[in-house]
Amino acid sequence: MVFNDNFLKACRREKVEHIPVWYMRQAGRYQPEYKKIRESYTLMEIVHQPEICAEVTRMPVEELDVDAAILFSDIMTPIGAMGVPFEIRENIGPCIDNPIRNASDIARMKTPDFKKELSYVTETIQLLRQQLSVPLIGFCGAPYTLASYMVEGGPSKNYIHTKSMMYNNAIAWEALMNVLVDGMIEYLKLQIDAGAQALQVFDSWVGSFSREDYKAYVLPYMKRLFTSVKSYNNRIPLIHFGVNTAHLLDLIKEAGGDVIGLDWRISITDARNILGNDVAIQGNLDPTALYAPKNQLEEKASLILEQVKQSGFVFNLGHGVTPQVQVKTLKDLTHFVHDFELKN
Numbered sequence: 001m002v003f004n005d006n007f008l009k010a011c012r013r014e015k016v017e018h019i020p021v022w023y024m025r026q027a028g029r030y031q032p033e034y035k036k037i038r039e040s041y042t043l044m045e046i047v048h049q050p051e052i053c054a055e056v057t058r059m060p061v062e063e064l065d066v067d068a069a070i071l072f073s074d075i076m077t078p079i080g081a082m083g084v085p086f087e088i089r090e091n092i093g094p095c096i097d098n099p100i101r102n103a104s105d106i107a108r109m110k111t112p113d114f115k116k117e118l119s120y121v122t123e124t125i126q127l128l129r130q131q132l133s134v135p136l137i138g139f140c141g142a143p144y145t146l147a148s149y150m151v152e153g154g155p156s157k158n159y160i161h162t163k164s165m166m167y168n169n170a171i172a173w174e175a176l177m178n179v180l181v182d183g184m185i186e187y188l189k190l191q192i193d194a195g196a197q198a199l200q201v202f203d204s205w206v207g208s209f210s211r212e213d214y215k216a217y218v219l220p221y222m223k224r225l226f227t228s229v230k231s232y233n234n235r236i237p238l239i240h241f242g243v244n245t246a247h248l249l250d251l252i253k254e255a256g257g258d259v260i261g262l263d264w265r266i267s268i269t270d271a272r273n274i275l276g277n278d279v280a281i282q283g284n285l286d287p288t289a290l291y292a293p294k295n296q297l298e299e300k301a302s303l304i305l306e307q308v309k310q311s312g313f314v315f316n317l318g319h320g321v322t323p324q325v326q327v328k329t330l331k332d333l334t335h336f337v338h339d340f341e342l343k344n
């Protein structure tokens, strides 16, 4: 089994044989095999069973010829162990019946012994490292994105409860962000110890912030998260991803990450101009482009690839694969990117 390390090389801005590809939400409901497994188990039941979880993680790698696997899990997985029960509801997302709204709710949260509480995560990663011939990406949710689910009680449009706490109760906000940073540092370390070869931090909903508010309420916590994980292990590439973040990219880079994940609202050229040459870039095809005719989809992918002028690029979507996408569309796209002539 030859190990394909193009993804890790791209994260480190080294020369690659082909541009590496993976897709956010590459394991999911667009796959008939996944839907079949979901008839027998809930999402969290899959996550708790290492053999099945490893199988679901491997399925897209085998089916789409992508250059990396991402651990099948959810950003909420460690949150239950931190004392906040949640449920993932069909077509809605994570829901919390007793949302975190004040200092005493936060005081009840804990940084547990993750190694004990999340032993199934360790086991799944160890299994996958024996099975995979591509790198395994671990991940966590960023403190703000996690806080948004925990304070709102579920998905939200405007994050009114979360931002009310943030603006009105500085002590509670600091406490909540800090307990989440501490928890995610430990959770990422656990994934490193188990064998994860890269880590992605999903700050999916941070694009709702102005620059001023990002600096005041998010940046210091993200800096602490990235600095701490880097000092624990400086060889594991860290990917920092958010949606709708074109106006925040320099601050996101300042927060940390070897690779910055982009959505489709900014061009690779503009992002490169903001970010400079000392980070890698991951992205950024509009996930709805997967519904365009093949020639249009390939044109859109080419437009991205033609802007890649140096090493340090990972092809991905700008956000997750949606459930109605055809498996063949994604597989053909992987091959299209792999066959694209490298400019460097």
Ligand code: CP3
Pocket: 023, 024, 025, 026, 027, 028, 029, 038, 043, 070, 071, 072, 073, 074, 075, 076, 088, 089, 090, 091, 092, 093, 094, 139, 202, 204, 320
């Ligand atoms: O293949 C992969 O990318 C790994 C699996 C993965 C899942 N969730 C599985 C999942 C990853 C990386 C996540 C991260 C995650 N979860 C994020 C960050 C990425 C992003 O999309 O911005 C967020 C915000 C969540 C919270 C969450 N969980 C949402 C918004 C949803 C979708 C709700 C829905 O039903 O459409 C979930 C549920 C979820 N997590 C599914 C999957 C495959 C949906 C399918 C199912 O219930 O089986």
